[in-house]
Amino acid sequence: MGKKELKVAFLLALRSLQRGSRSSVLLTIIIVAMCFTNMVFLPGLFNGIGEGIITQVVDYEVGNVLVSPKTGEQYVTDLDATLDLINSMPGVERATPHLSKGATLKYRQRMLGVSVKAIKPGDEKYVSPLYSKMVAGSYLGEDDTGEVIIGKPVAGDATIKQEDEFQPSLGGVRVGDSITIEYANGYTKDYRVKGIYYAGWSSTDNNVIITWSDMEQVEGKTLDYAEFITVKAKPGYEEKFIKDELQQYGISEYVQTTGDLLKKVMGSVMQSFAIINLVSLVVGIIITTVVLFIVITIKTINSRKQIGILRAIGVDKEVIMHTYGLQVVIMAVLGIFFGVILTAILAVYLAAHPIVTPEWKAYLFLTPMDYLVNSLILFLASVVAGYVPAWQVSREDIQTAMRA
Amino acid sequence: MIEITDLKRLYHMGNVEVRALDGVTLNIEKGEFLGIMGASGSGKTTLLHLLGLLDAPTSGRIMIDGLDVLSLTDYEKTMFRLYKLGYVFQDYALVPDLTMMENVALPAMLRKDRSEEQVKNDSFWILQRIGLCDRRDHLPRELSGGQQQRVSIARAMVNRPDILFADEPCANLDSENSKMVLELFHEINEEMKQTIIMVSHEDWHKEYFHRIVRLKDGKVTSDGKNHSAH
Numbered sequence: 039m040g041k042k043e044l045k046v047a048f049l050l051a052l053r054s055l056q057r058g059s060r061s062s063v064l065l066t067i068i069i070v071a072m073c074f075t076n077m078v079f080l081p082g083l084f085n086g087i088g089e090g091i092i093t094q095v096v097d098y099e100v101g102n103v104l105v106s107p108k109t110g111e112q113y114v115t116d117l118d119a120t121l122d123l124i125n126s127m128p129g130v131e132r133a134t135p136h137l138s139k140g141a142t143l144k145y146r147q148r149m150l151g152v153s154v155k156a157i158k159p160g161d162e163k164y165v166s167p168l169y170s171k172m173v174a175g176s177y178l179g180e181d182d183t184g185e186v187i188i189g190k191p192v193a194g195d196a197t198i199k200q201e202d203e204f205q206p207s208l209g210g211v212r213v214g215d216s217i218t219i220e221y222a223n224g225y226t227k228d229y230r231v232k233g234i235y236y237a238g239w240s241s242t243d244n245n246v247i248i249t250w251s252d253m254e255q256v257e258g259k260t261l262d263y264a265e266f267i268t269v270k271a272k273p274g275y276e277e278k279f280i281k282d283e284l285q286q287y288g289i290s291e292y293v294q295t296t297g298d299l300l301k302k303v304m305g306s307v308m309q310s311f312a313i314i315n316l317v318s319l320v321v322g323i324i325i326t327t328v329v330l331f332i333v334i335t336i337k338t339i340n341s342r343k344q345i346g347i348l349r350a351i352g353v354d355k356e357v358i359m360h361t362y363g364l365q366v367v368i369m370a371v372l373g374i375f376f377g378v379i380l381t382a383i384l385a386v387y388l389a390a391h392p393i394v395t396p397e398w399k400a401y402l403f404l405t406p407m408d409y410l411v412n413s414l415i416l417f418l419a420s421v422v423a424g425y426v427p428a429w430q431v432s433r434e435d436i437q438t439a440m441r442a
Numbered sequence: 443m444i445e446i447t448d449l450k451r452l453y454h455m456g457n458v459e460v461r462a463l464d465g466v467t468l469n470i471e472k473g474e475f476l477g478i479m480g481a482s483g484s485g486k487t488t489l490l491h492l493l494g495l496l497d498a499p500t501s502g503r504i505m506i507d508g509l510d511v512l513s514l515t516d517y518e519k520t521m522f523r524l525y526k527l528g529y530v531f532q533d534y535a536l537v538p539d540l541t542m543m544e545n546v547a548l549p550a551m552l553r554k555d556r557s558e559e560q561v562k563n564d565s566f567w568i569l570q571r572i573g574l575c576d577r578r579d580h581l582p583r584e585l586s587g588g589q590q591q592r593v594s595i596a597r598a599m600v601n602r603p604d605i606l607f608a609d610e611p612c613a614n615l616d617s618e619n620s621k622m623v624l625e626l627f628h629e630i631n632e633e634m635k636q637t638i639i640m641v642s643h644e645d646w647h648k649e650y651f652h653r654i655v656r657l658k659d660g661k662v663t664s665d666g667k668n669h670s671a672h
Contacts, residue, residue: 046551049544050537057539057581347535350496351549351597352524354517436496 039356046353047360054337055365062333063369069329070373070420075380077322078404078412081315082381086388086403088308094398096296098242101165101268102277103284104299105133105291113137113263114291121267127283129275132164135264137253143192143246144218145208148200152192154219154246156253156261165270168237168247175213175233182249186217186229189243190236205244219246225256240397267291319412323419330366330423338362338431339442345431346439359425359432366424373420374413381409443637444470444493444605449502451488451660462488463499464660472604473635475627477651477668479642485660486641487609493639494527494607495519507604524552528598530608534590536582536597542569543578546596553601568596572626588619595626599636606630608640612647624650 055063096102105124107114114120117135124133136155143150159178163169169177178187194207211217213231220226229248237243254261271280277295284293338345345358385402392399431439451463463485470476478486491497493504495511504511506526514522523529536545547565550556556564569575572592574585582590591611598606608627612620628650630636640651648654648668656664 040554042552042554046548049551050540053537053539053544344535344537347531348537349520350494350523350529350531352520352527352552352601353548354520354552357552437491440496 039354039360043354043357044360047357048364050357050361051364051368054361055368066330066333066369067373067376070326070370070416071376071380073322073326073329074374074377074412074416075384076325077319077416078377078381078408079384079402080318081311082385082402082404082408083388083393083400084311084315085408086392087398087400088304088311089403090392090398090400091304092296092300094237094239094242095300097167098237098239099268100266100294100296100299101134102271102296103269103280104294104296105267105269105284105289106294107266108291113265114267115263117262117264117267120289120291123287123289124267124269124284127280127287129272129280129283131270131272132161133267133269134158134161134165135250135267137250137261137263137265138245139253139256140222141246142220143208144220145211145215148194148207148209150192150206150208152244152246154186154221154248154253156248156250158250165268168235168242171235171237172233173236175231177233177235178247178249180249181251182232183252183255184227184229185232185252186219186246186248187233187235188217188231188246190234191243192246193231193234221256223256225258227252227255238394238399319415323415326416327419327423330370330420331427333369334362334366334424335427337365338427342431342434342439342442345434346436346442349436350440355432359428362428362431363421363425366420366428367417370417370420370424374416377416378409378413443472443507444468445503445505446470446493447503447505449489449492449504450500451485451492451497452500461660463492466502466657466660466662468655468662468665470637470639472637473631475631475638475640475650475652477640477642477648477654478657479645479648479654480657480663481643484657486643486657488660489657490607490609490639490641493605494529495523524549525601526604528601528603528606530591530594530598530606530611532610532613534582534587534594534614536590536594538582541579541581542574542585542593545582545593546578546600549597550600564600565596568600569593572596586619587615588622591615591619591623592626595623595630599630602634604637606636606638608638610641610643612642612644620644620647 105114121133121135124130134157136157138153138155141152141154143152160180173190178185188211191205192207193211194209196210200209208217211231213233215231216228217231218226218228250261269280271277277297281293281295348358349355381404385404388401392401446466446468449463449466453460453462466489478489480486492499511522543565546569547561550561550564569578572595574589574592577585577589612623615623624647627638627640631638649670651668654666654668655662
């Protein structure tokens with residue numbers, strides 16, 4: 039097929055779209071755009087949930103690398119030496135210890151069982167962005183004693199009755215209020231609430247955080263041990279590099295990267311997401327293919343006589359096939375284009391207003407490759423859907439077509 | 443120029459065999475304005491479709507300028523129609539989404555030996571010739587039946603075909619428009635020495651034909667010069 043034939047096919051296709059039923063063309067383009075959105079939205083959202091969870095796990099749980107006790111041991115011991123060693127390694131931004139104790143909070147008539155976590159606020163700032171998540175009051179200072187910061191769900195809301203609460207809380211603690219913490223070892227102390235934070239990550243938001251010095255008072259001794267150490271890598275350093283380095287430098291504790299941990303925790307979840315994504319993709323492709331197939335089949339059936347006439351005046355069947363095929367190509371390209379714009383708008387909107395649940399928050403995570411791959415898949419499906427009926431009708435006998 | 447030998451076309455409608463053409467033999471000379479006349483069902487359109495390579499006969503032979511056109515492949519027949527034949531249909535058969543200019547230019551655009559400039563000039567010239575140049579940017583639905591049929595003739599003529607076929611071109615027109623169309627055919631035949639083969643069942647059309655072939659039940663019943671032609 040030469041350039042002239044292709045030009046004529048394109049002219050006939052373009053004019054048919056321009057001067058034919060505009061509502062049908064518009065509807066088809068919208069359907070393709072919706073199918074594209076359907077194909078990328080759910081996978082994008084799942085990727086967003088996954089990315090959100092990874093980010094939050096890194097930010098609030100383990101940093102880039104987690105150093106936890108050896109098998110059979112309760113704590114990472116010889117803490118100061120271990121921290122000094124880790125902090126001196128190339129690629130390590132900062133290592134910081136964590137120690138949690140079960141406790142009961144008391145505030146007015148309310149009692150609440152929580153986990154009280156001790157941190158070193160100065161080091162913690164390098165590892166976790168929690169300091170920037172204060173919704174009231176301020177973050178802990180390195181030498182603070184007798185002060186705590188608490189998660190927003192723990193503080194609660196004074197305007198909500200206890201029986202209407204989603205989860206138990208202290209019923210509306212404000213900054214400056216005093217709360218009593220009764221530890222499992224019997225130690226009891228009143229603390230001033232210095233700040234209230236909200237990270238959007240359930241296990242962090244349900245904590246009460248005190249300084250390392252305060253925890254030493256609870257334990258009644260200098261703490262040279264921790265439950266675990268979180269390590270933040272400097273920009274440009276990979277988690278695996280840090281892990282290998284820690285092991286080479288003689289850290290005998292159990293060292294895991296975020297990736298190692300997520301593989302264990304999120305592996306099956308990600309597999310389920312992948313299956314749902316695949317189903318969503320296949321359904322989207324089938325819908326688009328069927329819709330375009332029907333649209334072009336109806337169009338060719340309605341144009342059979344005209345197709346017969348065109349063949350009679352010397353228009354080759356290849357040109358006729360491309361006339362209808364190109365109509366689908368044009369509609370598919372426009373549909374995909376609008377689908378890309380629509381999903382991009384949704385992505386921007388969800389980035390500004392993520393879907394928030396008590397456990398996690400999600401946004402639309404789509405890479406240029408996601409757009410490209412889905413566009414190509416939909417485009418190919420559209421071409422098949424358009425060219426099959428176009429090919430069939432172009433092969434029809436002239437007499438039969440003209441009598442239609 | 444056109445030699446038709448023992449041309450037969452049989453149709454099977456269930457168990458019934460219909461002989462649409464039953465052994466037609468004819469010779470048509472270059473430059474003739476030939477009228478094929480006969481009652482409905484006599485085989486006029488079937489003969490025209492066979493000559494125009496729109497259908498294949500059951501048996502027989504058609505030679506055009508010494509070429510056995512029935513032996514051509516499907517693609518070769520398409521190219522033969524494009525380069526050598528022009529067709530005017532009863533119901534104009536213009537592409538509804540194309541302007542008059544685009545409709546006329548369509549067959550010329552497909553010819554490999556025509557530049558864009560030539561296509562434009564030829565289309566413009568032929569529209570001017572039929573007096574519809576000022577309507578070139580209109581769509582078919584914006585024109586009367588007579589005007590549409592004139593554009594259909596222009597489309598058939600744009601490639602300067604060797605043979606122009608017209609299948610009852612006045613069937614959907616009133617007598618005034620019919621006369622206008624027939625005058626146009628007459629002028630084309632006179633001025634360009636264009637071979638025209640036209641099917642008609644209207645008796646008054648015969649005054650335009652140089653030669654009249656009458657068919658009945660798929661057979662030629664008379665074939666002779668029309669001495670009273672224009």
